Amino acid sequence: MTGGAGPTGASGVGADGSGTVAHVRQRAATESGGQARDLSYPPSPPALVVPVYDDHTHLEIADGAPDGALDYREHLDRASAVGVRGVVQVGTDVETSRWSAEIAAREPRVLAAVALHPNEAPRLAAEGRLDEALAVIDELAARPRVRAVGETGLDFFRTGEEGRAAQLESFRAHIEIAKRHGLALQIHDRDAHDAVVDTLLEVGAPERTVFHCFSGGPELAEVLAENGWYASFSGTVTFKNAQPLRDALVRLPRHLVMVETDAPYLTPTPYRGRPNAPYLVPVTLRAMAETIGTDVSMLAAQISSTTELVYGSWDAEPVTVDE
DSSP states (O other): SSSSSOOOOOOOOOOTSSSSSOOOOEOOOTTTSSSOOSSSOOOOOOSSSOOOEEEEEETEEOOSSSTTTTHHHHHHHHHHHHEEEEEEEESSSSHHHHHHHHHHHHHTTTEEEOOOOGHHHHHHHTTTOOHHHHHHHHHHTTTEEEEEEEEEEEETTTTTTTHHHHHHHHHHHHHHHHHTTTTTEEEEESHHHHHHHHHHHHOOOSSEEETTTTOOOHHHHHHHHHHTOOEOOOGGGGTTOOHHHHHHHHHOOOGGGGEOOOOOOOOOOOOOOOSOGGGGGHHHHHHHHHHHHHHHHHHHHHHHHHHHHHOOTTSSSOOOOOO
């Protein structure tokens, strides 16, 4: 998750009739600079011939006009209609990790990732609650259809020197949780490439380690290739100023590449700033295929295979049907 959204006290019955709230947070209606955003959802792209998965999304965050926010079932239906067969729903704190695990338990198109976002760690440490929160993540990691620990990592953009020790402690703990449960690791790496890589090499990365919203250039791509780590590309790869990302995409072995939205953030060009959603994965995928110089369906088939290798089949564990 790149953007920020505060808690809203959201409540009410979800679209499936369960007691799970439809949303946990609300994305701000303005950009970071204060300018108003276009809150309308972009049009659906043409459907993919070969389906793929959204490697990283936040369906718990409401976006769009006040009466136009989509709940998770609506998001998944729109995604299914354009060839996005499933998503990895990602938690960033205890509340959203619980939400993610609960939704994955009842929705066959969803697998969950659970973690404390690196920017949560300094606050929790200052309150003396970091160990308690990590214990909850450890418990959630054992639940059915939780297939990854994430997003965890290091963020030196939003957190200064005073918070880095707590971030590092949390990151190391998440790595151990992932290895203990045999789960993939989804990494948030912002302005911290060297420290993230050094930590992974020092403590030993899980077998399946994914750099979510890959933000490096060709040099970091080489490090990932050398270690067999995966890179997941979001809508940022379509941005005009993101040539280093496109250079990295070309450099990476195809079998280490995945695609994501990080919805509701990082909407691909030409819809930047508007609400993002899993149904827009085909926009990013087609831009990636053009950058690489390959057929869209060939790339989709490779990415789909890779995603299932990292997280397992979406059909491997049954969902719970609510009465």
